Amino acid sequence: MHLTETAYAKINLALHVRRRREDGYHELETLFAFVDCGDVLTARRAEKDRLTTVGPFATALANPFDNIVTQALSALPRPDGLDVTLEKNLPVAAGLGGGSADAGAVFRMVRGAYGLPDDWRERAARLGADVPACVDSDMHIGLGTGAQRVEVENDMAGMAVLLVNPRVAVPTGPVFKAWDGADRGSLPDGPASAIARDGRNDLRQPAVKICPEIDTVLTSLSSTDPWMHEMSGSGATCFALYESAEIRDRAAQKLAAEHSDWWQMKGFLR
Template identity: 60%
Template sequence: MTMRETARETAYAKINLALHVRRRREDGYHELETLFAFVDAGDELRAGPADADNLALTGEFAAQLSGGDGNIVLEALAALPHGGGWAVSLDKRLPVAAGLGGGSADAGAIFRMVERHHGLPEGWQALAARLGADVPACVASTACIGRGTGTELEPIANDLAGVPVLLVNPRVPLATGPVFRGWDGRDRGPMPTGDVRTIALDGRNDLEPSALALVPQVGEVLRVLGDTSPLLARMSGSGATCFALYESEAALAAAVDRLDRAHPQWWKLAGKLR
């Protein structure tokens, strides 16, 4: 079936409520235990029929991406049967190299679009994993536990769904590779068990020290967020974005106001956990 209408999809920002690094694997990757969660905002994608697949980029962070070969959106389309060509526009609202799974979220949105119009093929999970370790989780964009490199997913009921969340990035890109290479190799123990709230509050992010060594501004973001009386403040993924969870909309609004006045240069996104 050829797409006959304009499809729209949000690429929901991914955060890691907890990220435990257990060991370096012989293949060069790291064995992880992580709790994925997603914010109800992110990049915005539209797609319509075209003679061939193509991608147009707009938005605050568009200049940091290539719209040609090598873009994960086009790679996701190429990996999936989707009828005729698709003209995709991507409004890039999430910072790049920021620990929010931005590219993976964009690919996940493409998977959802294809699913809605054509259905996903058998084995789509493996196709998603080949695009990136976060992509399988980003397809559903609901809270889940990730193991292995993050591609082995387990469902979990999200008792933090609807909780207000603030994302803050100091506008310093931070590539994933150097952060993982800076991990000290010490296994600090498994991720806690229990519900999402328990895992988040009792868990940790083992990549924070490495990220701090590369981008000291992460520490300032965490300090400022910690002063806003959050339920939890932590770095997401490999950074440099940090998040804070709040018990109420009023507490979130107060935190946003405080940061807008004290640090207007930082990138911020307020929303709720999905």
């Protein structure tokens, strides 16, 4: 048995923070979207679970026993172990849901090979608020902590995407802590394109205070003729959407020439 899954990069086309909750989480309204590229997980049947991490960002995952992939494996009953290799292509603490996407890929692997328990969404949510969304890896609205799913008309599938990160890790906790607490209103109505165009990311300003490089990335993306551009999640990765792959590729070349130290990845919305 040989299993392969892509851990699709998650981006928030809009992220509205409504209030702080008593449980320490925040009440969110977000439009989840997924790019057709990301980390890659491969697995084969083994006597016990095992994780090997490779790829350009493997060294950022210092403790394999604390890795969310290992936690996801432990959360799911199976008759066999899985020997998993994680090719870590996405930066860590980057607003792309990388760890959650990795866990989501494990759930899909196990679903394909063995099936999932009926309470898999609850098991996924215990690993992280974004994990259930990353198991689905399709465009939808997330409510509450992000785990409550609402369908949306996806009129953006196939749009060209450019992801850019200044290679600065921005942990989620401090960004949420720096949010000013102002409720600026709910997500707009309509299909995904209307929500993305008319929505906002309420975490952008607190993230920029922590990581000013985000503002530089957004300014650079704004000069590449994007359909829209924004920071994803709590940063520091920003994204731009383009009306064609050709425009996106020119943008990628321009930014690579101007900022050769920045990480970037090209793909298409799922």
